[in-house]
Each structure stands twice: as structure tokens, then as C-alpha cells.
Amino acid sequence: MVVSATQNGNALSPREVRTYARIPQVLDVPNLIQSQLQSYDWFRTDALREVYEEISPIADYTSKKYELHFAEHYFRTPKYSPQECKEREITFSQPLYV
Numbered sequence: 001m002v003v004s005a006t007q008n009g010n011a012l013s014p015r016e017v018r019t020y021a022r023i024p025q026v027l028d029v030p031n032l033i034q035s036q037l038q039s040y041d042w043f044r045t046d047a048l049r050e051v052y053e054e055i056s057p058i059a060d061y062t063s064k065k066y067e068l069h070f071a072e073h074y075f076r077t078p079k080y081s082p083q084e085c086k087e088r089e090i091t092f093s094q095p096l097y098v
Contacts, residue, residue: 048073052098073098 052070060066078094085092 044075048096070098 052073056070057067059068074097076095076097078092080088080090080092082092
């Protein structure tokens, strides 16, 4: 319990000071990155396919003879692993082929 004083030295009524610094962990910390990983996996598989279907075919506007259709896409092996990118302080990248 702490007793406070005013500027002129008069004592005020005692007040209780509570500290929350030592509360044990009550809740488990959720896996916060899990939703980002799921979103990235969805982007790599379904989202890219949906975009290709939406914009395909791209037609030749001058003569209407040619059309560009997007087929399957795939990712090649990255040049550096994610761990190596962290160590080199560079952005992780992976080639995408359509």
C-alpha cells in the first residue's frame, strides 16, 4: 500500500497499487502465421489458375488470327533457400512458368 502526499505535505488517504507485471500466461498463443501460409498456398494453386481462366484467351485485336491461351503453371526450384535469404538479407523469390 502506498501513501501519497500533496505538494504542501498533507497526507492523502492510502491507495492500493496493483501491478500486472507478474501475471502467469493464461492463454496459449495461437499460430499467427498459419493463416498467411494457407493464403500463400491457396494463391500458388487456386488463385493463379482462376486468374489465368479469367483473362484467357488474349486475342489479337488487329486481325483476329491469333489467341494466347494460358496453360498450367509451375514453380521452379528457387535459387536460394528461405534460410539462405534471411542470412543474406535478400528477398526470397521463386521462378514462375506458365
